[in-house]
Amino acid sequence: MPPHVTIVTDSTAYLGRAALIRHNIAVVPLTVVIGDESLEEGTEVSAPAVARALQRRHPVTTSRPSPAEFATAYEAAADAGAESIVSLHLSAEFSGTYDAALLAAKDAPVPVRVVDTGMVAMALGFTVLAAAETAEAGGTPDDVVAAAEKRAADTSAYFYVDTLDYLRRGGRIGTAQALFGSALAVKPLLRLADGRIELLEKVRTSSKAISRLEEIVVEQAGTRRVALAVHHLAAADRASALAERLRERVPGLDELVVSEVGAVIGAHAGPGLLGVVLSPH
Template sequence: MSPHVAIVTDSTAYLGQDALTRHRISVVPLTVVIGDEALEEGTEISAPAVARALRQRDPVTTSRPGPAEFDSVYKAAAAAGADSIVSLHLSADFSGTYDAATVAAKDAPVPVLVVDTGMVAMALGFTVLAAALAAESGGTAEEAVAAAERRAAEMSAYFYVDTLDYLRRGGRIGAAQALFGSALAMKPLLQLADGRIELLEKVRTASKAITRLEEIAVERAGTRRVALAVHHLASADRAAALADRLRERVPGLDELVVSEVGAVIGAHAGPGLLGVVVSPL
């Protein structure tokens, strides 16, 4: 990447360490609070630990980073030679992370463009990679933002959860909240739309819901060249099986990432989460 444009994101992008290192992307962590213990995502708390806590019905909440955390990362980027920074974050409807980054940007030693991507998980990750690749090609901060916004505009994210209860508790189901009572007896399929989680369909059984999730991903991908991500929480076997089927059914598949979501998204979606991100290239 050009040393002049630094790329910053948050821990909900769920990019692997290899990608972070290769593209020199800095990450500001969110926090998961279990009981009275606050733990940084990515370093101090794992998704399986969150899944266990949720199953035990321990109190689990999440917390955004403060402006001071962003201030430290922005100063470090400037000290390393950046003359501008692009800071890309999960949907502002999910978290105050974008707001904290915006506050810190005002006092940063170099110009910072803060972007509410409207995304989360690898939908955010793919968007961040688009910005990083644009910067690596010699693009300006504005060009990196434009590349990220183009990638985000084509992105689709769909997911299945065993229950809406965890999303309801965290206040993250948006428009789907009004349908919570009727959807509870069904198996919900949800989508990420305009930075919010919305109920897409209700299916009678888990197996039928996962089959429908696969169909939606295949339809959305079509014959285009695409990158896919399959996410899960405490459902590795189901995720691997879904990924295998998508490899067979998506003719333009360029890249497929299979990973467990991190602790923050896991805390809100709950064990059993299975998601697919479709990102045309």
């Protein structure tokens, strides 16, 4: 019999409670700091609260979980019967979460494989679900890691932000840093590439940028079977309208998730964020 594999991830995967329970996925939260108050993502702080703080120009930062928090999660999984653990996390380019998990894995009571997925939000979430389904089918840790890495490699994420200023402040803009002088005056479209945020295109108006975002997703989806996630921060109407258009235009659509991003991603992207994750099956 293959070993029983438990999946651990972090709070930036933005999986719903029902999915976490159904697949027995453990979540270690990141922290959002608003002013001098530290709050756990997912339980103590919401994305709308972060949006309000940013709009009022209150200082908002984020921090990784501690190795001790990962150690607690690994011990709990082992106590519940896990014979091994696969721990899947947001891009190490964005956060020290992966490094904290690696430190904890060294002393865990069962073997732990820690994976930097290079993803975030539902790009990470779809990767975690692929791993969980492989584990449930009796896969070995190697099988589970391979399934996660394949899903991550096949998954794309594109997004629009009203301004690059929040990404600049948090140091998350990656190779687009050289574009600040001109790009702050336009509406940027960005993508995840090699675990980093990169500028994809510059568009003059928000409406044209959102239309272009839609076109990119339709083009990339083609006729493949795909899952999509439409994310937003303080832009529910925009997200809902975009989701409905994609539902009509993507012929191989199997699953469509519409959700507000969590507090950590919201803190770095800012209000007005609109993103689409494209994940072929």
